[in-house]
Every structure is written in structure tokens, then in C-alpha cells.
Amino acid sequence: MSRIVAIDYGKKRTGIAVSDTLQLIANGLTTVPTSELFNFLIDYVKREPVERIIVGQPKQMNYQPSENMKHITPFVNRLKKALPDMPIEFVDERFTSVLAHQAMLEGGLKKKDRQNKALVDEISATIILQSYLESKRI
Numbered sequence: 001m002s003r004i005v006a007i008d009y010g011k012k013r014t015g016i017a018v019s020d021t022l023q024l025i026a027n028g029l030t031t032v033p034t035s036e037l038f039n040f041l042i043d044y045v046k047r048e049p050v051e052r053i054i055v056g057q058p059k060q061m062n063y064q065p066s067e068n069m070k071h072i073t074p075f076v077n078r079l080k081k082a083l084p085d086m087p088i089e090f091v092d093e094r095f096t097s098v099l100a101h102q103a104m105l106e107g108g109l110k111k112k113d114r115q116n117k118a119l120v121d122e123i124s125a126t127i128i129l130q131s132y133l134e135s136k137r138i
Contacts, residue, residue, distance in 0.1 A: 002049035005041070006129035008056045008093065008121050009072050010034060015121030017129040021049070023136075026129035028122040038075070042082060053079070053086060056093030056128045091132050093124070 001021050008015035014037045016029040032040045044050070055076055058068045076088055 002051040004052050004054060004129065004133070005029075005044065005050055006054040006056070006091070006125045006132065007037070007041075008125040008128060009037075009068070009075065010121060011068070011071060013117070013121055015123070015125035016040070017122065017125035018048075019129060019133060023051075023133055026126045026133060028126045031119070031122045038078060038082070041079065045083060045086065050086070053083075053088045054091050054129060054132050055088060056125070057090035058093055089132075091128055093128050 001023060003021060004019040004023055006017045006026065008017075012034060013031050014034045015031050017026050018029045019026055041053070055072065058072070076090075079086075080088055
């Protein structure tokens with residue numbers, strides 16, 4: 001089987017997570033500056049078997065798209081042109097940052113480590129991917 005990649009897109013940096021080849025477990029991969037995200041993903045897809053890309057979709061509490069969608073949509077359109085055979089799906093990402101902070105607390109990370117925004121983004125991408133993987137098993 002192949003991997004699934006998830007991204008937690010941000011204006012400055014983007015968290016990336018990847019599944020194992022059996023698509024059971026999500027693992028944080030890295031955080032990259034958003035300006036380098038496109039090239040990073042293209043290179044990763046060339047090196048690793050990737051089945052699909054999951055993009056965290058920011059929504060407000062009333063289910064309306066958040067302001068960040070105006071940055072995400074052009075990026076996804078560019079990615080679709082570069083990888084026309086790659087399925088790209090949106091997944092609701094509400095509360096992932098809160099869950100990431102909670103996971104960091106429960107994991108016993110020190111306050112300084114919990115303030116690392118890059119780590120929060122990577123954990124958020126992992127949460128997005130794990131919830132996607134679990135939804136496909138039901």
C-alpha cells in the first residue's frame with residue numbers, strides 16, 4: 001500500500017503528517033515554511049508512494065470557511081495541476097490546535113516545548129490525518 005499525507009496549512013509554516021504504508025497510524029513528518037511547501041510535497045511524492053493528500057479545512061463554528069481558505073484554495077489548485085492523478089481531499093480541522101496543545105500537556109512536554117508553534121502545527125497535521133484514517137475504518 002501507499003501513504004497518505006496530511007497538511008495543516010498556515011500562512012507562515014505548514015505542519016505535515018504521513019501515514020504508515022498500511023494506513024493505520026499517522027505520524028508527524030515535519031513542519032516547513034509555507035513558501036517551500038509546494039516543492040517539498042512534489043519532492044516527497046517523487047520519493048515515496050503516496051495515495052492521496054489530505055488538507056485541513058479551517059472552518060468557523062458556524063461551518064463557514066475561515067479566512068485562511070483564501071490562501072489554501074489557490075495552493076490546492078496549484079497542487080492539483082502539478083499532480084493531476086493525486087486525489088486531494090479537505091478534512092475539517094476545527095479544534096486540532098486545541099487538541100495538539102492538550103496532547104502536548106498530557107505528553108508531559110515542558111512549557112517551552114509547548115510554545116513551539118512548529119511542533120503544534122506538526123501535531124495538528126497528525127491529528128487531522130489520524131481522524132481521517134479512523135473515519136475510513138468505520
